[in-house]
């Protein structure tokens with residue numbers, strides 16, 4: 001009979017709750033999931049959320065997350081999952097979302113009754129019954145007020161790692177305080193989705209880990225403590241309501257007897273701080289050395305990078321405390337125009353075929369004969385552009401209304417890679433290796449341009465559940481640090497993890513060409529920004 005210890009990673013995302021168990025030898029032992037819309041239809045969510053008529057306010061009922069936890073654990077039990085082998089667990093939560101708890105609810109968490117489901121006994125602990133989530137964009141007024149109070153967008157970025165963003169928790173809390181003061185005053189504790197989920201497992205209010213805490217516009221990024229001026233500018237008395245901060249590898253408690261009695265977890269199973277989904281993906285992709293970069297090419301494109309010196313920017317990206325290195329940082333840059341924009345060019349210029357698309361890349365040369373394009377099919381986040389449109393510049397720097405089809409294909413790929421190199425450099429990323437993930441990372445033509453633009457080897461990872469894996473890896477990391485009674489580098493803990501797939505190496509001449517092209521690209525980009 002298999003008796004190897006297991007490490008459990010939970011992922012409470014916008015649409016689902018997942019669990020992945022791994023062994024210390026990095027074998028995946030089990031995977032389970034609950035989909036909020038289809039498995040819990042009584043909550044009437046679409047994509048796990050409720051939207052206001054104007055689409056700006058987006059929330060999820062936190063009771064649904066409790067019901068999902070009950071259902072997930074019950075499913076695991078029914079399937080014979082060996083809970084008794086789980087020596088540590090951790091979790092990932094959608095970032096920025098907040099949970100508001102009524103006074104005295106710590107007691108209720110401590111006294112969980114193992115004969116009853118969580119949702120049944122905790123359904124009335126919430127002072128705000130619909131938790132704001134990251135898709136909410138109703139807090140522009142609160143963002144401007146925070147920036148004004150702290151000295152402008154760059155000042156907010158310098159202090160907290162990001163300028164004020166609508167979805168960031170400070171601005172959501174400010175809105176609740178302004179529009180529903182009674183609910184705000186009736187909140188003893190305000191916490192993040194990740195730390196709330198950890199609270200269930202320890203039967204107490206769990207701290208917020210510094211990595212997810214960096215997504216709130218409330219944390220002093222460099223000193224890893226709450227930033228008093230940001231707290232004061234957000235809402236009165238906020239410092240007393242927020243959970244304290246902790247290191248991401250910290251043990252936040254041992255499992256509550258509810259879970260050992262009801263499901264069979266060992267009584268000494270450790271609960272490692274839960275963190276946000278992007279920090280957990282960063283851990284799942286094992287970006288453990290400064291200069292490690294991951295690029296996820298999906299519906300939206302995202303770039304993560306490991307940093308030692310943060311350089312937060314008011315116009316691009318976010319800098320968070322690292323979830324795996326107590327002295328390190330992670331940067332994240334998000335692009336709205338990803339796969340759908342590439343597909344649009346494929347359909348217009350390559351007869352809807354990726355094979356034709358790659359043939360067009362083959363027929364054109366690096367640098368695209370001086371053709372540079374900006375493809376904003378949707379409003380863009382990086383750089384911030386509100387008005388959709390395509391901007392094309394010919395070799396003589398003059399604007400063009402159209403490119404020959406092959407040039408258009410190369411322009412959409414080169415443009416995105418140059419943009420990633422440019423904007424990631426602005427937040428302090430100096431890439432040493434790139435890991436490509438997501439749907440488009442199977443495309444060798446795109447990967448070749450990525451390697452040449454960044455000038456480093458590109459590996460690939462086919463790991464769709466990187467947040468859940470990252471949570472499981474973090475459980476193993478926190479458990480290792482705790483059992484050895486000192487901080488062990490994440491890279492050491494992950495030493496025997498299977499390597500990522502073989503690399504594409506850059507061509508030094510092409511890389512030099514792209515380096516010469518970058519200032520030109522930057523100049524053209526400035527001219528297409530909203531005036």
Ligand code: XUL
Nearest residue numbers: 014094095134167277278
């Ligand atoms: C990150 C963000 C999203 C959510 C998704 O800033 O808002 O990626 O974390 O769950």
